[in-house]
Amino acid sequence: MAVSLQEFVAIFIAALYNLCKTYLGNRPYRPDPSALNLKIQFYINDPRRYLMSNETKVLGLPLESGRWLFVVLGLIMNVCLGAVYAYSIFLGPVKKAFNSSASLSILPFMIFLTFFTILMFLGGRVMEKMGPRKLGIIGGIMVGLGWLLSSFATNIWFLTLTYGVIAGSGVGLVYGCPIAMGAKWFPDKKGLAVGLIVAGFGGSALITGKIANALIPSVGLSNTFMYFGIAFGIILFILSLPLRFPAAGWTPRGWKPAAGAVVAANLTPGEMVKTGTYWGLFLCFMIGSIAGLMAIGISKPVGNEIIKITGETAATLVGVFACFNALGRPIFGWLTDKITPRYAAMLNLAIILTVSIIMITAKEGNTNLYVISFVGFWMCLGGWLAIAPTATATFFGIPNYARNYGVVFFAYGLGAIVGGIISGQAKDVFGTYTFAFYPTAVLAAAGLVVAALLMKPPVKA
Numbered sequence: 001m002a003v004s005l006q007e008f009v010a011i012f013i014a015a016l017y018n019l020c021k022t023y024l025g026n027r028p029y030r031p032d033p034s035a036l037n038l039k040i041q042f043y044i045n046d047p048r049r050y051l052m053s054n055e056t057k058v059l060g061l062p063l064e065s066g067r068w069l070f071v072v073l074g075l076i077m078n079v080c081l082g083a084v085y086a087y088s089i090f091l092g093p094v095k096k097a098f099n100s101s102a103s104l105s106i107l108p109f110m111i112f113l114t115f116f117t118i119l120m121f122l123g124g125r126v127m128e129k130m131g132p133r134k135l136g137i138i139g140g141i142m143v144g145l146g147w148l149l150s151s152f153a154t155n156i157w158f159l160t161l162t163y164g165v166i167a168g169s170g171v172g173l174v175y176g177c178p179i180a181m182g183a184k185w186f187p188d189k190k191g192l193a194v195g196l197i198v199a200g201f202g203g204s205a206l207i208t209g210k211i212a213n214a215l216i217p218s219v220g221l222s223n224t225f226m227y228f229g230i231a232f233g234i235i236l237f238i239l240s241l242p243l244r245f246p247a248a249g250w251t252p253r254g255w256k257p258a259a260g261a262v263v264a265a266n267l268t269p270g271e272m273v274k275t276g277t278y279w280g281l282f283l284c285f286m287i288g289s290i291a292g293l294m295a296i297g298i299s300k301p302v303g304n305e306i307i308k309i310t311g312e313t314a315a316t317l318v319g320v321f322a323c324f325n326a327l328g329r330p331i332f333g334w335l336t337d338k339i340t341p342r343y344a345a346m347l348n349l350a351i352i353l354t355v356s357i358i359m360i361t362a363k364e365g366n367t368n369l370y371v372i373s374f375v376g377f378w379m380c381l382g383g384w385l386a387i388a389p390t391a392t393a394t395f396f397g398i399p400n401y402a403r404n405y406g407v408v409f410f411a412y413g414l415g416a417i418v419g420g421i422i423s424g425q426a427k428d429v430f431g432t433y434t435f436a437f438y439p440t441a442v443l444a445a446a447g448l449v450v451a452a453l454l455m456k457p458p459v460k461a
Contacts, residue, residue: 131243
Protein backbone atom coordinates (compact mmCIF):
# COMPACT_ATOMS: atom_id res chain seq x y z
CA MET A 1 0.00 0.00 0.00
CA ALA A 2 1.54 3.32 -1.05
CA VAL A 3 2.15 5.91 1.65
CA SER A 4 1.54 9.54 0.72
CA LEU A 5 3.75 12.41 1.87
CA GLN A 6 1.02 13.56 4.27
CA GLU A 7 0.83 10.08 5.78
CA PHE A 8 4.61 9.83 6.04
CA VAL A 9 4.82 13.13 7.95
CA ALA A 10 2.01 12.09 10.29
CA ILE A 11 3.61 8.69 10.97
CA PHE A 12 7.04 10.23 11.55
CA ILE A 13 5.78 12.84 14.05
CA ALA A 14 3.61 10.40 15.97
CA ALA A 15 6.28 7.69 16.06
CA LEU A 16 8.93 10.14 17.27
CA TYR A 17 6.61 11.42 19.99
CA ASN A 18 5.75 7.92 21.17
CA LEU A 19 9.37 6.79 21.19
CA CYS A 20 10.42 9.82 23.27
CA LYS A 21 7.50 9.31 25.63
CA THR A 22 8.33 5.63 26.05
CA TYR A 23 12.02 6.27 26.59
CA LEU A 24 11.58 9.10 29.10
CA GLY A 25 8.79 7.39 31.00
CA ASN A 26 10.16 3.83 31.27
CA ARG A 27 13.90 3.71 31.94
CA PRO A 28 15.87 1.65 31.20
CA TYR A 29 14.35 1.08 27.78
CA ARG A 30 14.97 -2.40 26.34
CA PRO A 31 13.25 -2.72 22.98
CA ASP A 32 11.75 -6.01 21.93
CA PRO A 33 12.83 -6.51 18.28
CA SER A 34 9.88 -8.74 17.45
CA ALA A 35 7.38 -6.30 19.00
CA LEU A 36 9.05 -3.34 17.27
CA ASN A 37 8.90 -5.14 13.93
CA LEU A 38 5.23 -5.90 14.55
CA LYS A 39 4.48 -2.23 15.18
CA ILE A 40 6.38 -1.09 12.10
CA GLN A 41 4.53 -3.62 9.98
CA PHE A 42 1.24 -2.41 11.49
CA TYR A 43 1.95 1.19 10.51
CA ILE A 44 3.04 0.20 6.99
CA ASN A 45 -0.02 -1.97 6.45
CA ASP A 46 -2.43 0.69 7.71
CA PRO A 47 -0.73 4.11 7.87
CA ARG A 48 -4.01 6.02 7.95
CA ARG A 49 -4.43 4.90 11.56
CA TYR A 50 -1.88 7.61 12.32
CA LEU A 51 -3.90 10.25 10.54
CA MET A 52 -6.91 11.94 11.99
CA SER A 53 -9.32 9.78 10.00
CA ASN A 54 -11.74 9.53 12.91
CA GLU A 55 -12.68 11.64 15.88
CA THR A 56 -10.79 9.66 18.55
CA LYS A 57 -7.18 10.19 17.48
CA VAL A 58 -4.80 13.01 16.57
CA LEU A 59 -1.88 11.66 14.57
CA GLY A 60 -2.37 8.30 16.27
CA LEU A 61 -2.60 9.70 19.80
CA PRO A 62 -5.58 10.32 22.10
CA LEU A 63 -7.18 13.69 21.42
CA GLU A 64 -6.31 15.25 24.79
CA SER A 65 -2.58 14.58 24.39
CA GLY A 66 -2.28 14.50 20.60
CA ARG A 67 -3.64 18.02 20.20
CA TRP A 68 -0.37 19.35 21.65
CA LEU A 69 1.39 18.16 18.50
CA PHE A 70 -0.52 20.83 16.60
CA VAL A 71 0.98 23.41 18.96
CA VAL A 72 4.47 22.16 18.06
CA LEU A 73 3.73 22.22 14.33
CA GLY A 74 2.20 25.68 14.59
CA LEU A 75 5.18 27.02 16.52
CA ILE A 76 7.66 25.79 13.88
CA MET A 77 5.52 27.18 11.06
CA ASN A 78 5.45 30.55 12.80
CA VAL A 79 9.25 30.62 12.99
CA CYS A 80 9.22 30.68 9.17
CA LEU A 81 6.39 33.20 8.96
CA GLY A 82 7.97 35.55 11.52
CA ALA A 83 11.15 36.21 9.55
CA VAL A 84 9.62 39.61 8.74
CA TYR A 85 10.55 40.60 12.31
CA ALA A 86 14.20 40.39 11.28
CA TYR A 87 13.67 43.17 8.72
CA SER A 88 15.78 45.60 10.71
CA ILE A 89 18.76 43.38 9.76
CA PHE A 90 17.83 43.79 6.08
CA LEU A 91 17.06 47.51 6.37
CA GLY A 92 20.64 48.80 6.01
CA PRO A 93 21.58 46.49 3.11
CA VAL A 94 18.28 47.27 1.33
CA LYS A 95 18.86 51.01 1.70
CA LYS A 96 22.40 50.65 0.36
CA ALA A 97 21.53 48.26 -2.49
CA PHE A 98 18.71 50.41 -3.86
CA ASN A 99 19.98 53.84 -2.73
CA SER A 100 16.62 54.59 -1.08
CA SER A 101 15.57 56.93 1.73
CA ALA A 102 14.64 55.73 5.23
CA SER A 103 10.93 56.04 4.40
CA LEU A 104 11.23 54.07 1.15
CA SER A 105 13.53 51.43 2.65
CA ILE A 106 10.92 50.57 5.28
CA LEU A 107 8.19 50.36 2.60
CA PRO A 108 8.55 46.60 1.85
CA PHE A 109 8.16 45.90 5.58
CA MET A 110 5.04 48.07 5.79
CA ILE A 111 3.48 46.55 2.66
CA PHE A 112 4.33 43.04 3.87
CA LEU A 113 2.40 43.65 7.10
CA THR A 114 -0.45 45.34 5.22
CA PHE A 115 -0.98 42.40 2.86
CA PHE A 116 -0.43 40.04 5.77
CA THR A 117 -3.44 41.70 7.39
CA ILE A 118 -5.64 41.76 4.28
CA LEU A 119 -5.01 38.11 3.43
CA MET A 120 -5.46 37.15 7.07
CA PHE A 121 -9.01 38.51 6.77
CA LEU A 122 -9.70 36.80 3.45
CA GLY A 123 -8.03 33.62 4.66
CA GLY A 124 -10.35 33.43 7.65
CA ARG A 125 -13.34 33.25 5.31
CA VAL A 126 -11.69 30.73 2.97
CA MET A 127 -10.50 28.53 5.85
CA GLU A 128 -14.04 27.69 6.87
CA LYS A 129 -14.62 26.10 3.45
CA MET A 130 -11.16 24.88 2.49
CA GLY A 131 -9.79 23.87 5.89
CA PRO A 132 -6.38 24.70 7.39
CA ARG A 133 -4.38 22.07 5.48
CA LYS A 134 -5.10 23.25 1.92
CA LEU A 135 -4.94 26.91 2.89
CA GLY A 136 -1.63 26.35 4.68
CA ILE A 137 -0.14 24.64 1.62
CA ILE A 138 -1.22 27.43 -0.75
CA GLY A 139 0.03 30.14 1.59
CA GLY A 140 3.30 28.33 2.26
CA ILE A 141 4.07 28.14 -1.46
CA MET A 142 3.37 31.88 -1.76
CA VAL A 143 5.69 32.67 1.16
CA GLY A 144 8.55 30.73 -0.41
CA LEU A 145 7.90 32.24 -3.84
CA GLY A 146 7.82 35.80 -2.49
CA TRP A 147 11.16 35.47 -0.73
CA LEU A 148 12.68 33.67 -3.72
CA LEU A 149 11.55 36.30 -6.24
CA SER A 150 12.95 39.01 -3.95
CA SER A 151 16.41 37.73 -4.87
CA PHE A 152 15.82 39.16 -8.37
CA ALA A 153 14.79 42.64 -7.16
CA THR A 154 16.57 45.50 -8.92
CA ASN A 155 14.87 48.39 -7.12
CA ILE A 156 12.81 49.11 -4.01
CA TRP A 157 9.52 48.87 -5.92
CA PHE A 158 10.33 45.39 -7.21
CA LEU A 159 11.19 44.31 -3.66
CA THR A 160 7.98 45.84 -2.37
CA LEU A 161 6.02 43.68 -4.84
CA THR A 162 7.83 40.40 -4.20
CA TYR A 163 8.60 40.67 -0.50
CA GLY A 164 5.77 42.97 0.53
CA VAL A 165 2.83 41.82 -1.61
CA ILE A 166 3.57 38.15 -2.46
CA ALA A 167 5.38 36.96 0.68
CA GLY A 168 3.17 39.11 2.91
CA SER A 169 0.03 37.64 1.31
CA GLY A 170 1.33 34.12 1.82
CA VAL A 171 2.03 34.76 5.48
CA GLY A 172 -1.49 36.14 5.86
CA LEU A 173 -2.99 32.93 4.48
CA VAL A 174 -0.88 30.58 6.61
CA TYR A 175 -0.79 32.55 9.86
CA GLY A 176 -4.44 32.06 10.78
CA CYS A 177 -4.37 28.28 10.29
CA PRO A 178 -2.42 27.21 13.41
CA ILE A 179 -3.99 30.01 15.48
CA ALA A 180 -7.54 28.93 14.62
CA MET A 181 -6.55 25.36 15.40
CA GLY A 182 -5.16 26.41 18.76
CA ALA A 183 -8.39 28.20 19.69
CA LYS A 184 -10.57 25.28 18.57
CA TRP A 185 -8.48 22.46 20.00
CA PHE A 186 -7.93 24.20 23.35
CA PRO A 187 -11.19 25.66 24.67
CA ASP A 188 -9.76 25.04 28.14
CA LYS A 189 -6.38 26.77 27.51
CA LYS A 190 -6.99 29.14 24.61
CA GLY A 191 -4.56 31.83 25.72
CA LEU A 192 -1.73 29.46 26.57
CA ALA A 193 -2.07 27.35 23.41
CA VAL A 194 -2.34 30.31 21.04
CA GLY A 195 0.47 32.07 22.90
CA LEU A 196 2.79 29.08 22.48
CA ILE A 197 1.93 28.75 18.78
CA VAL A 198 2.59 32.39 17.96
CA ALA A 199 5.73 32.39 20.13
CA GLY A 200 7.44 30.99 17.04
CA PHE A 201 6.53 34.13 15.10
CA GLY A 202 7.91 36.35 17.83
CA GLY A 203 11.06 34.31 18.37
CA SER A 204 11.75 33.98 14.67
CA ALA A 205 14.03 37.01 14.56
CA LEU A 206 16.36 35.29 17.03
CA ILE A 207 16.94 32.54 14.47
CA THR A 208 16.33 34.20 11.12
CA GLY A 209 17.97 37.46 12.18
CA LYS A 210 21.17 35.68 13.14
CA ILE A 211 21.15 33.67 9.91
CA ALA A 212 20.50 36.78 7.81
CA ASN A 213 23.21 38.74 9.62
CA ALA A 214 25.68 35.98 8.77
CA LEU A 215 24.51 35.38 5.19
CA ILE A 216 24.20 38.96 3.90
CA PRO A 217 27.92 39.85 4.29
CA SER A 218 29.06 36.48 2.93
CA VAL A 219 26.68 35.66 0.06
CA GLY A 220 24.93 38.99 -0.49
CA LEU A 221 21.41 40.31 -0.06
CA SER A 222 19.95 38.58 -3.14
CA ASN A 223 21.21 35.11 -2.28
CA THR A 224 19.98 35.52 1.29
CA PHE A 225 16.46 36.14 0.00
CA MET A 226 16.79 33.09 -2.26
CA TYR A 227 17.98 30.71 0.48
CA PHE A 228 15.23 31.84 2.84
CA GLY A 229 12.59 31.40 0.13
CA ILE A 230 13.59 27.83 -0.67
CA ALA A 231 13.75 26.82 2.99
CA PHE A 232 10.45 28.46 3.98
CA GLY A 233 8.55 27.01 1.02
CA ILE A 234 9.62 23.44 1.76
CA ILE A 235 9.07 23.62 5.54
CA LEU A 236 5.63 25.24 5.37
CA PHE A 237 4.41 22.82 2.71
CA ILE A 238 5.38 19.75 4.74
CA LEU A 239 4.11 21.00 8.09
CA SER A 240 0.74 22.03 6.65
CA LEU A 241 -0.08 18.48 5.60
CA PRO A 242 -1.33 17.09 8.97
CA LEU A 243 -3.45 20.14 9.95
CA ARG A 244 -7.14 19.63 10.73
CA PHE A 245 -9.88 21.09 12.97
CA PRO A 246 -11.65 19.05 15.67
CA ALA A 247 -15.28 18.03 15.32
CA ALA A 248 -17.75 20.86 15.90
CA GLY A 249 -18.39 21.38 19.60
CA TRP A 250 -15.50 19.17 20.72
CA THR A 251 -14.20 19.73 24.27
CA PRO A 252 -11.55 17.86 26.28
CA ARG A 253 -12.87 14.94 28.27
CA GLY A 254 -14.21 16.04 31.66
CA TRP A 255 -13.63 19.77 31.06
CA LYS A 256 -16.25 22.36 31.93
CA PRO A 257 -15.90 26.19 31.90
CA ALA A 258 -14.98 27.58 35.32
CA ALA A 259 -17.76 29.14 37.35
CA GLY A 260 -17.95 32.87 36.63
CA ALA A 261 -16.02 32.58 33.36
CA VAL A 262 -16.95 34.91 30.50
CA VAL A 263 -19.55 33.23 28.29
CA ALA A 264 -18.90 33.98 24.62
CA ALA A 265 -21.76 35.60 22.71
CA ASN A 266 -21.11 33.58 19.50
CA LEU A 267 -21.40 36.61 17.22
CA THR A 268 -20.98 36.79 13.46
CA PRO A 269 -18.50 39.36 12.08
CA GLY A 270 -21.39 41.70 11.21
CA GLU A 271 -22.78 41.49 14.74
CA MET A 272 -19.34 41.75 16.31
CA VAL A 273 -18.40 45.08 14.68
CA LYS A 274 -21.53 46.69 16.10
CA THR A 275 -20.34 46.18 19.68
CA GLY A 276 -18.24 48.55 21.77
CA THR A 277 -16.17 45.53 22.82
CA TYR A 278 -14.94 45.05 19.26
CA TRP A 279 -13.89 48.67 18.89
CA GLY A 280 -12.16 48.67 22.26
CA LEU A 281 -10.21 45.55 21.30
CA PHE A 282 -9.50 46.89 17.81
CA LEU A 283 -8.18 50.27 18.99
CA CYS A 284 -6.02 48.80 21.75
CA PHE A 285 -4.62 46.14 19.40
CA MET A 286 -3.84 48.85 16.84
CA ILE A 287 -2.01 50.97 19.43
CA GLY A 288 0.03 48.00 20.60
CA SER A 289 0.85 47.17 16.97
CA ILE A 290 1.89 50.73 16.12
CA ALA A 291 4.36 50.84 19.00
CA GLY A 292 5.64 47.30 18.60
CA LEU A 293 5.97 47.14 14.82
CA MET A 294 7.57 50.57 14.69
CA ALA A 295 10.13 49.47 17.29
CA ILE A 296 10.82 46.19 15.51
CA GLY A 297 11.49 47.97 12.21
CA ILE A 298 14.03 50.39 13.73
CA SER A 299 15.62 48.32 16.53
CA LYS A 300 19.04 48.09 14.93
CA PRO A 301 19.18 51.68 13.53
CA VAL A 302 18.16 53.15 16.90
CA GLY A 303 20.92 51.17 18.61
CA ASN A 304 23.50 52.29 16.03
CA GLU A 305 22.48 55.92 15.57
CA ILE A 306 21.13 57.05 18.95
CA ILE A 307 22.84 54.79 21.50
CA LYS A 308 25.99 54.41 19.33
CA ILE A 309 26.48 50.68 19.79
CA THR A 310 28.23 48.62 17.10
CA GLY A 311 26.38 46.94 14.27
CA GLU A 312 27.24 43.43 15.49
CA THR A 313 26.05 44.22 19.03
CA ALA A 314 22.82 45.71 17.70
CA ALA A 315 22.19 42.60 15.59
CA THR A 316 22.79 40.40 18.64
CA LEU A 317 20.37 42.47 20.70
CA VAL A 318 17.69 42.06 18.02
CA GLY A 319 17.95 38.34 18.74
CA VAL A 320 17.57 39.02 22.46
CA PHE A 321 14.54 41.22 21.82
CA ALA A 322 13.03 38.43 19.73
CA CYS A 323 13.27 36.09 22.72
CA PHE A 324 11.12 38.48 24.73
CA ASN A 325 8.72 38.89 21.83
CA ALA A 326 8.30 35.12 21.87
CA LEU A 327 8.00 34.97 25.67
CA GLY A 328 5.44 37.77 25.68
CA ARG A 329 2.98 35.59 23.78
CA PRO A 330 2.51 32.67 26.19
CA ILE A 331 2.91 35.04 29.17
CA PHE A 332 0.17 37.43 28.03
CA GLY A 333 -1.87 34.51 26.71
CA TRP A 334 -1.79 32.97 30.18
CA LEU A 335 -2.56 36.34 31.76
CA THR A 336 -5.53 36.79 29.43
CA ASP A 337 -6.89 33.45 30.63
CA LYS A 338 -6.29 34.35 34.28
CA ILE A 339 -7.06 38.07 34.67
CA THR A 340 -9.36 38.66 31.65
CA PRO A 341 -8.50 40.36 28.33
CA ARG A 342 -9.24 43.83 29.74
CA TYR A 343 -6.63 43.77 32.50
CA ALA A 344 -4.06 41.98 30.37
CA ALA A 345 -4.48 44.74 27.77
CA MET A 346 -4.15 47.51 30.37
CA LEU A 347 -0.95 45.98 31.77
CA ASN A 348 0.47 45.72 28.26
CA LEU A 349 -0.33 49.34 27.39
CA ALA A 350 1.11 50.58 30.70
CA ILE A 351 4.42 48.93 29.79
CA ILE A 352 4.38 50.56 26.33
CA LEU A 353 3.76 53.98 27.91
CA THR A 354 6.66 53.49 30.33
CA VAL A 355 9.23 52.36 27.76
CA SER A 356 8.19 55.11 25.31
CA ILE A 357 8.97 57.73 27.95
CA ILE A 358 12.30 56.03 28.67
CA MET A 359 13.30 56.13 24.99
CA ILE A 360 12.42 59.82 24.75
CA THR A 361 15.09 60.47 27.38
CA ALA A 362 17.68 57.94 26.12
CA LYS A 363 20.98 59.36 24.86
CA GLU A 364 24.30 58.12 23.52
CA GLY A 365 25.74 55.44 25.80
CA ASN A 366 22.43 54.64 27.55
CA THR A 367 22.64 51.00 26.48
CA ASN A 368 20.73 49.69 29.51
CA LEU A 369 17.81 52.03 28.88
CA TYR A 370 17.77 51.03 25.22
CA VAL A 371 17.74 47.32 26.05
CA ILE A 372 15.03 47.66 28.72
CA SER A 373 12.84 49.75 26.41
CA PHE A 374 13.08 47.55 23.35
CA VAL A 375 12.60 44.41 25.42
CA GLY A 376 9.35 46.06 26.52
CA PHE A 377 8.28 47.01 22.99
CA TRP A 378 8.98 43.57 21.53
CA MET A 379 7.40 41.73 24.48
CA CYS A 380 4.25 43.85 24.37
CA LEU A 381 3.77 43.34 20.64
CA GLY A 382 4.12 39.61 21.23
CA GLY A 383 1.61 39.97 24.03
CA TRP A 384 -0.96 41.55 21.73
CA LEU A 385 -0.67 38.67 19.30
CA ALA A 386 -1.87 36.43 22.13
CA ILE A 387 -4.32 38.85 23.80
CA ALA A 388 -6.18 39.69 20.57
CA PRO A 389 -6.93 36.14 19.32
CA THR A 390 -7.76 34.93 22.82
CA ALA A 391 -10.04 37.91 23.47
CA THR A 392 -11.75 37.32 20.10
CA ALA A 393 -12.60 33.73 21.06
CA THR A 394 -13.50 34.69 24.63
CA PHE A 395 -15.80 37.60 23.74
CA PHE A 396 -17.24 36.55 20.37
CA GLY A 397 -17.20 32.74 20.41
CA ILE A 398 -15.64 29.82 18.52
CA PRO A 399 -18.19 29.09 15.71
CA ASN A 400 -17.17 32.19 13.68
CA TYR A 401 -13.69 32.53 15.15
CA ALA A 402 -11.63 32.40 11.93
CA ARG A 403 -13.67 35.14 10.26
CA ASN A 404 -13.97 37.23 13.43
CA TYR A 405 -10.24 37.25 14.11
CA GLY A 406 -9.60 38.16 10.47
CA VAL A 407 -11.64 41.31 11.04
CA VAL A 408 -9.95 42.08 14.38
CA PHE A 409 -6.55 41.57 12.74
CA PHE A 410 -7.04 44.63 10.53
CA ALA A 411 -5.81 46.53 13.60
CA TYR A 412 -2.41 44.94 13.12
CA GLY A 413 -2.21 46.05 9.49
CA LEU A 414 -3.17 49.61 10.33
CA GLY A 415 -0.58 49.53 13.10
CA ALA A 416 2.08 48.50 10.60
CA ILE A 417 1.24 51.38 8.26
CA VAL A 418 1.03 54.05 10.97
CA GLY A 419 4.11 52.74 12.79
CA GLY A 420 6.17 52.77 9.60
CA ILE A 421 5.05 56.31 8.77
CA ILE A 422 5.89 57.54 12.28
CA SER A 423 9.41 56.08 12.27
CA GLY A 424 10.20 57.09 8.70
CA GLN A 425 8.97 60.67 9.14
CA ALA A 426 10.74 61.04 12.49
CA LYS A 427 14.03 60.19 10.80
CA ASP A 428 13.49 62.10 7.55
CA VAL A 429 12.00 65.27 9.09
CA PHE A 430 13.78 65.54 12.46
CA GLY A 431 16.92 63.56 11.66
CA THR A 432 16.52 61.21 14.62
CA TYR A 433 14.26 58.30 15.62
CA THR A 434 13.84 59.79 19.13
CA PHE A 435 10.80 61.75 17.95
CA ALA A 436 9.06 58.50 17.01
CA PHE A 437 8.45 57.70 20.69
CA TYR A 438 6.34 60.75 21.51
CA PRO A 439 3.32 59.48 19.53
CA THR A 440 3.59 55.98 21.04
CA ALA A 441 3.53 57.43 24.55
CA VAL A 442 0.40 59.47 23.85
CA LEU A 443 -1.36 56.57 22.12
CA ALA A 444 -0.55 54.14 24.96
CA ALA A 445 -2.04 56.55 27.50
CA ALA A 446 -5.20 56.83 25.40
CA GLY A 447 -5.31 53.06 25.03
CA LEU A 448 -5.41 52.57 28.79
CA VAL A 449 -8.62 54.59 28.93
CA VAL A 450 -10.16 52.74 25.97
CA ALA A 451 -9.35 49.33 27.46
CA ALA A 452 -10.82 50.25 30.82
CA LEU A 453 -14.06 51.51 29.27
CA LEU A 454 -14.72 49.15 26.35
CA MET A 455 -12.94 45.82 26.72
CA LYS A 456 -15.72 43.96 28.51
CA PRO A 457 -18.06 41.11 27.48
CA PRO A 458 -20.44 42.25 24.71
CA VAL A 459 -24.20 42.19 24.88
CA LYS A 460 -25.77 40.71 21.74
CA ALA A 461 -28.42 43.01 20.32
